[in-house]
Amino acid sequence: MALLEVQGVSVSFRRARGWFGHEENLVIQDLDLSVNEGEIVAVVGASGSGKSVLAQAIMGILPANAKLEGRISYAGETLTLERQLHLRGDELVYIPQSVSYLDPLLKVGRQVHPVSQKTGRKHGSTLRSTMQKAEQELTGRYGLPHGTSGKYPFELSGGMARRVLMATATSGAPKLIIADEPTPGIHPEVLSETMKHFRQLANEGVGILWITHDITTALTAADRISVFYAGFNVETAQVCDFTGKGERLRHPYTKALWSALPQNEFQPLSGTQPVAGWQRVEGCSFAPRCIKATTDCTNERPELRKVRGGEVRCIHAT
Numbered sequence: 001m002a003l004l005e006v007q008g009v010s011v012s013f014r015r016a017r018g019w020f021g022h023e024e025n026l027v028i029q030d031l032d033l034s035v036n037e038g039e040i041v042a043v044v045g046a047s048g049s050g051k052s053v054l055a056q057a058i059m060g061i062l063p064a065n066a067k068l069e070g071r072i073s074y075a076g077e078t079l080t081l082e083r084q085l086h087l088r089g090d091e092l093v094y095i096p097q098s099v100s101y102l103d104p105l106l107k108v109g110r111q112v113h114p115v116s117q118k119t120g121r122k123h124g125s126t127l128r129s130t131m132q133k134a135e136q137e138l139t140g141r142y143g144l145p146h147g148t149s150g151k152y153p154f155e156l157s158g159g160m161a162r163r164v165l166m167a168t169a170t171s172g173a174p175k176l177i178i179a180d181e182p183t184p185g186i187h188p189e190v191l192s193e194t195m196k197h198f199r200q201l202a203n204e205g206v207g208i209l210w211i212t213h214d215i216t217t218a219l220t221a222a223d224r225i226s227v228f229y230a231g232f233n234v235e236t237a238q239v240c241d242f243t244g245k246g247e248r249l250r251h252p253y254t255k256a257l258w259s260a261l262p263q264n265e266f267q268p269l270s271g272t273q274p275v276a277g278w279q280r281v282e283g284c285s286f287a288p289r290c291i292k293a294t295t296d297c298t299n300e301r302p303e304l305r306k307v308r309g310g311e312v313r314c315i316h317a318t
């Protein structure tokens, strides 16, 4: 049984159109994904492919105009809104994409050890010892200057605020971490330290879903990679599949991402990803840019299939 299981999940946003009408914008479609205990699963994909919406769906923090279909389960039980609320901040933690999630009116040291949802108390005892622990964590593991715990968020740079968010998420005893772009703007040395820390947490049994633009870094720390394209996950591959000319990869988009990396052929992919949900795509959403596309690709939507120990949404994949 996987720690986190996302099955057939779709998310749409409703927005007003004209005087009385409204329209539904489907931004994630029929998504299947799992994270096991002790596993780091990276989610990669272009901007707007639905990565953050998935994170919000798992955390139970989608905006009110969003509609969620399908099933998300944690430790074998469906994640209802009530359960999400109960687990959030304890076993289930979130590193948001935006640093604006930090409370602007609270010194960062008080945010590093979050208040437990269950007991209403800080992990640990007095405020003073909490601040001391936070200071140690921030200056030690996250390489921030002394005195950071006593600062307010507006006194920090973007990269520093990100490190504080990371410390906030990993300071308790999380079992599942949903990290949405936790690393941009972070100094390379701190980055490699952060990755080591994630790996260490995973080795202790924590499951991590790690959303990122940076495939190269993801490949150094993740176990599996799930690739998003226009609201679909087109492939989930093992990290070891990313090798050579990408012959072990299953989907043409994943192969294109791999070839576009500077250390490979640096071969850019022409065209742009369709904006999720606006045009209703009948067949495969990648077909207009795909070198392998045939008429079958534009007629029917490919199902997610198991191929060579991974999963792929392409009728031509073998």
Ligand SMILES: Nc1ncnc2c1ncn2[C@@H]1O[C@H](COP(=O)(O)OP(=O)(O)OP(=O)(O)O)[C@@H](O)[C@H]1O
Pocket (backbone or CB within 6 Å): 013, 025, 027, 045, 046, 047, 048, 049, 050, 051, 052, 053, 054, 063, 097, 275, 276
């Ligand atoms: N609150 C919202 N209301 C309406 N549409 C939204 C909302 N939040 C996200 N979307 C739409 O959902 C789609 C997916 O957005 P999402 O933020 O998940 O992308 P992403 O993959 O995280 O991109 P990035 O890499 O830039 O963070 C986009 O088309 C976006 O405009």
Ligand code: NI
Pocket (backbone or CB within 6 Å): 051, 052, 053, 097, 180
């Ligand atoms: Ni995002």
